[in-house]
Amino acid sequence: MSQDTLFDKVWDLHKVSSLPGGSDQIFIGLHLIHEVTSPQAFGALKDKNLKVKFPNRTVATVDHIVPTDNQSRPFKDNLAEQMISTLENNCLQHKIKFYNIGSGNQGIVHVVAPELGLTQPGMTIACGDSHTSTHGAFGSIAFGIGTSQVRDVLATQTIAMNKLKVRQIWCENQLSNGVYAKDLVLHIINKLGVMGGVGFAYEFAGPAINALSMEERMTICNMSIEGGARCGYINPDEKTFTYIKNKLCAPKNENWDKALTWWKSLKSDENSIYDDVIKLDASKVEPTVTWGITPGQSISINQKIPLLDDLSPNDKSVAEEAYEYMSFKPGQAIKDTPVEVCFIGSCTNGRISDLRVAAKVLKDKKVSKNVKAFVVPGSEKVANEAKQEGLDKIFKDSGFQWREPGCSMCLAMNSDKLIGNQVSASSSNRNFKGRQGSPSGRTLLMSPAMVAAAAINGKVSDVREFINK
Amino acid sequence: MKSEFTPPIGKISQINGQCISLIGNDIDTDRIIPARFLKCVNFDSLGESVFEDDRKTLKGRHPFDLEENKNATILIVNSNFGCGSSREHAPQALMRWGIKAIIGESFADIFYSNCIAIGIPCFTLTKKSIQEIQKYNFSKFLFLEIDLKNSLGKSKFLNFKLEIKESSKKMFLSGEWDATSTLLENENLIANKYKDLPYLKFNAHL
Known part of the structure; x- marks a missing residue:
C-alpha cells in the first residue's frame, strides 16, 4: 500500500469518515458541473427533497452540446436548447456560479477551471466527466464521477470511494523536437495498456515531466483515464504556482502568500512508497x-x-x-x-x-x-x-x-x-x-x-x- | 422492450435470472450508449437505445436483439467492460433494458462505481470461467442463481465462486448502496472538514 505520496496526503486530508462497508467518505473541494451529467442529479435532489450543501464549491459551464457554428439562442437543436436551459435554471435556483456562453469564461470544463485559477494543488476535484483527471496536472486529486455521485457531491460535498493504489510513471530524459505531450501519453497507454491503470492513480514524474509546460502536463493527466487510471497527477512546482498566479479566482495578496506556503509543502516524499513504479525513456518516443x-x-x-x-x-x-x-x-x-x-x-x-x-x-x-x-x-x-x-x-x-x-x-x-x-x-x-x-x-x-x-x-x-x- | 421498469431499492442479496453473453474486451461506454442519446434530462428512455450502433451493424444478430435473450437479466462480459466516458447513462441504459447484475473478467473503475451507485452488482471471474460460461451460453439457455452473501453463482450445470469487492457486497446486503443518506449521517464531520481545509481559508467563496 502506498505511503506518503501526494495522493496519500491529499486523500487523508479529505477523508471525512470510514464508511461501514470499508470505503472512505471523501470531501470534494471543488465540484465542476456541465449540462450533460448534471440534470438527473438535480432531479434526484428534488425527489429526495435535498438542497445543495455548499453551492460556493460548485462551478458550472456548458460545453458538450454547444454548437460551434451559430451559438445564438435558442439553439437550433431543441434537445441541446433544453439541456442548456435546464442547467441555467438549476444554477439559478441553487445559486451556483455559471460561466455561460458570452461570459468570456465559457468553454470545456477542463480548460476553463485551470484558466480561472479554480484548479489548485492539494484539492480534491470531481466532475461528471472522465477527463477530470486533467486537473491532476496541478497536484490536485481529480477524478470523474457518474451522475449518482454528482448528486452525492451536490447534497453532501462528499462521495463514497475506495482508495486507489498509486503507480509512479517515471519519465527519463526529454522529449525530442517535434514530439509532444500527446505522443508521450499515447506511448504510455500503449505500453501499460488501456486497463493497466484500473484501480490506480498515476503519478507522472521525472525529468521529462518536469520539463513540460502546465498545458502539456494537462494533456498527460487528461488521458490517464484512457489508460484505465481514474486519476493522474503531477507534483506541483514553480511552474504550477506561476501558472495560477493572477488568475481570476486565484488567491490574492496575503492569501496568495498563505496559499504558496501550503502548496510548497505538498508533494510526494522522497522516500514515499508506491504500489508500483514504471520507468521509461521519453527521448525514445516518436510522433x-x-x-x-x-x-x-x-x-x-x-x-x-x-x-x-x-x-x-x-x-x-x-x-x-x-x-x-x-x-x-x-x-x-x-x-x-x-x-x-x-x-x-x-x-x-x-x-x-x-x-x-x-x-x-x-x-x-x-x-x-x-x-x-x-x-x-x-x-x-x-x-x-x-x-x-x-x-x-x-x-x-x-x-x-x-x-x-x-x-x-x-x-x-x-x-x-x-x-x-x-x-x-x-x-x-x-x-x-x-x-x-x-x-x-x-x-x-x-x-x-x-x-x-x-x-x-x-x-x-x-x-x-x-x-x- | 421489457415491461414497466422499476428501479432496485433496499437490500439486494439474491439475483436469479437468465444469462446474456456479450463477447469482447474493452467494450466502451460510447458503444453501450452512443453520445447522441445523452441529449436528455432524464434516463427514462435509454433502455431501447442500449448498444444502438452495434445492434444496427449486426442487423438483428446482436445478443441484445435475439429473441431468446429478451428476458435475460445477468450480463456476462469479458475484460475492461465499460471503459471510457464516465456517463452513468451506460449502466442506466443496461438496467432499463433489463440487466440486474453483471459478471465479467474486469470492469473499468468509473463504470463499476456507477453500477454500484444504481444497484447493479458487478462480479468478477477468471477469464477461463467467463469463457466457459460464454461457450455454454452460446448454444444453451443458462439460468443462474446469484447468492450475494456467499458470493456464489449456481446453475444446474455450472457453479462458480464469484468475486466482488467487500465494500460493495456489504452495501448491497445492508441496502446502503444508495449512498446519499449514509453520507448525510456524518453532517457534523462534513461541516468540520469544510471549516478545517487549508485552501478553503485562503480562497474566496465562488
Whole structure:
C-alpha cells in the first residue's frame, strides 16, 4: 500500500469518515458541473427533497452540446436548447456560479477551471466527466464521477470511494523536437495498456515531466483515464504556482502568500512508497498515431500496424476487431494513410499552446483540397487569446474553419460529426467505434501539430518534416 | 422492450435470472450508449437505445436483439467492460433494458462505481470461467442463481465462486448502496472538514 505520496496526503486530508462497508467518505473541494451529467442529479435532489450543501464549491459551464457554428439562442437543436436551459435554471435556483456562453469564461470544463485559477494543488476535484483527471496536472486529486455521485457531491460535498493504489510513471530524459505531450501519453497507454491503470492513480514524474509546460502536463493527466487510471497527477512546482498566479479566482495578496506556503509543502516524499513504479525513456518516443479502436492501439509514425502474431494473447481479439472496423491490414504503414477530416480541439489539446503549435505548422501553407479541417478553441479565453495573436487568421488562411468553443467532434454531441466511414485525424482523446458521430467513422488520434501536418498533406504525415526544414 | 421498469431499492442479496453473453474486451461506454442519446434530462428512455450502433451493424444478430435473450437479466462480459466516458447513462441504459447484475473478467473503475451507485452488482471471474460460461451460453439457455452473501453463482450445470469487492457486497446486503443518506449521517464531520481545509481559508467563496 502506498505511503506518503501526494495522493496519500491529499486523500487523508479529505477523508471525512470510514464508511461501514470499508470505503472512505471523501470531501470534494471543488465540484465542476456541465449540462450533460448534471440534470438527473438535480432531479434526484428534488425527489429526495435535498438542497445543495455548499453551492460556493460548485462551478458550472456548458460545453458538450454547444454548437460551434451559430451559438445564438435558442439553439437550433431543441434537445441541446433544453439541456442548456435546464442547467441555467438549476444554477439559478441553487445559486451556483455559471460561466455561460458570452461570459468570456465559457468553454470545456477542463480548460476553463485551470484558466480561472479554480484548479489548485492539494484539492480534491470531481466532475461528471472522465477527463477530470486533467486537473491532476496541478497536484490536485481529480477524478470523474457518474451522475449518482454528482448528486452525492451536490447534497453532501462528499462521495463514497475506495482508495486507489498509486503507480509512479517515471519519465527519463526529454522529449525530442517535434514530439509532444500527446505522443508521450499515447506511448504510455500503449505500453501499460488501456486497463493497466484500473484501480490506480498515476503519478507522472521525472525529468521529462518536469520539463513540460502546465498545458502539456494537462494533456498527460487528461488521458490517464484512457489508460484505465481514474486519476493522474503531477507534483506541483514553480511552474504550477506561476501558472495560477493572477488568475481570476486565484488567491490574492496575503492569501496568495498563505496559499504558496501550503502548496510548497505538498508533494510526494522522497522516500514515499508506491504500489508500483514504471520507468521509461521519453527521448525514445516518436510522433505517435493510433490505428485502432482503443487509445492503446498506437504506433509511432514510421512503424507498421502490428501483425496479430506481434500482439499478446489478450490484445488479439480487439486488434482483429480494429483491423476490420478501420479497414486496415496488419503490417500496413500508418504514414500516408489518407484523411478526410482534421479536427483540432478538445480538453486534451484545445488550449492556446496547442493552437500555437498547430498554427506554426500551418503558416503560409494550405490544407489539402480533399480535407475538411476545423479548429475548435477549448474556451472563450483561448479563442480571444488566439485572435489577439492572429492565430485565427493563420488557421483561416490555410483553409481551416475557425469555430466557437466547445467539446465539438471529440464526442460529437453537437452537429460536428464524421459522415459514413470518413477517416479523421484528431487531437482528441478517444478513437472508439462511432465516437466522432458516425457509427462507422474512423478516428486517428495524434498531437495537434500532427493533425496540422495531416491536413496539409491530406494524409498521415511526420510533422518533423515540416518543423525541421 | 421489457415491461414497466422499476428501479432496485433496499437490500439486494439474491439475483436469479437468465444469462446474456456479450463477447469482447474493452467494450466502451460510447458503444453501450452512443453520445447522441445523452441529449436528455432524464434516463427514462435509454433502455431501447442500449448498444444502438452495434445492434444496427449486426442487423438483428446482436445478443441484445435475439429473441431468446429478451428476458435475460445477468450480463456476462469479458475484460475492461465499460471503459471510457464516465456517463452513468451506460449502466442506466443496461438496467432499463433489463440487466440486474453483471459478471465479467474486469470492469473499468468509473463504470463499476456507477453500477454500484444504481444497484447493479458487478462480479468478477477468471477469464477461463467467463469463457466457459460464454461457450455454454452460446448454444444453451443458462439460468443462474446469484447468492450475494456467499458470493456464489449456481446453475444446474455450472457453479462458480464469484468475486466482488467487500465494500460493495456489504452495501448491497445492508441496502446502503444508495449512498446519499449514509453520507448525510456524518453532517457534523462534513461541516468540520469544510471549516478545517487549508485552501478553503485562503480562497474566496465562488
